[in-house]
Amino acid sequence: MNMSGKTTAMALAAIIWGTLAGAALAQGAGDKEIFINTKDIKWGDAPPSVPKGAKLAVLQGDPGKSGPFVIRLMLPAGYKIPPHAHAQNESLTVISGTFYFGTGDKIDMSKAHALSAGGFHALSAGDHHYAFAKAPTVVQVNGTGPFDISYINPADDPQTAKR
Numbered sequence: 001m002n003m004s005g006k007t008t009a010m011a012l013a014a015i016i017w018g019t020l021a022g023a024a025l026a027q028g029a030g031d032k033e034i035f036i037n038t039k040d041i042k043w044g045d046a047p048p049s050v051p052k053g054a055k056l057a058v059l060q061g062d063p064g065k066s067g068p069f070v071i072r073l074m075l076p077a078g079y080k081i082p083p084h085a086h087a088q089n090e091s092l093t094v095i096s097g098t099f100y101f102g103t104g105d106k107i108d109m110s111k112a113h114a115l116s117a118g119g120f121h122a123l124s125a126g127d128h129h130y131a132f133a134k135a136p137t138v139v140q141v142n143g144t145g146p147f148d149i150s151y152i153n154p155a156d157d158p159q160t161a162k163r
Contacts, residue, residue, distance in 0.1 A: 034060055043074060049149050051158050053079055059140075063147035071147075072140045075099075075133040082156035083107065083130045086123070090143035094119040097137030103129050105152045128152055 036059060046054035053076050061069030072095065083105050092099070094115045101121055102112035107130045115121060123129065141147075151157040 041072065046073060048159050049157075051079065051081060061145065063143070063145045065145050067145055068142070069145050069147065070140065070142050072138055075137045075139070077133065077135045079137075080107065080132040081130060083128055083152040084149050084156075085126050085128050085152070086143075086150070087125055087148050088144050088146075089125050090123050090141055090147075092121045092123065093140045093142075095138040095140055097133060097135055099137050099139050100132045100134070101129060102131070103127065106130075107132070 041057045041059070043055040043057050046056040050073075055074040057072045057074075059070040059072060061067055063069040063071055075097075092101075092115075094117050096117050098117075099115045099119070100109070100112040101115060102108060104111075105128050109132070112130075112132070113121075154160065
């Protein structure tokens, strides 16, 4: 993807994340204290920048804008996120299930690290990685926005890949 295409994709992703975050900001807006019980989390479809099937909840901040955010992703069994990178650092905590995480430009399920509930992974900006869940899994991502995702192989990008 050329630089213009990446810029357009990043802008679109920021708009989508911002739109999704709008409804959820009531959960974690502003500088106020935030208390959210599991049963009160508001889930919606994840944005089209990630493969279909995941659900997303914004717990704090707005991942489409500059500044800190906290989101949760609910992944169905068999869910895969192809190799990609992010422009910002992020930290990931497994809330439930097992999340498999690997580094590199190609998915190699045999080399992925299994992180069970409570497991943690810190990721530096620009690191190439992939992830998958064999069973239903929930992960929490803490980062600084705007959140973006750049697929190593442009054909893996669900926004541009032929369906």
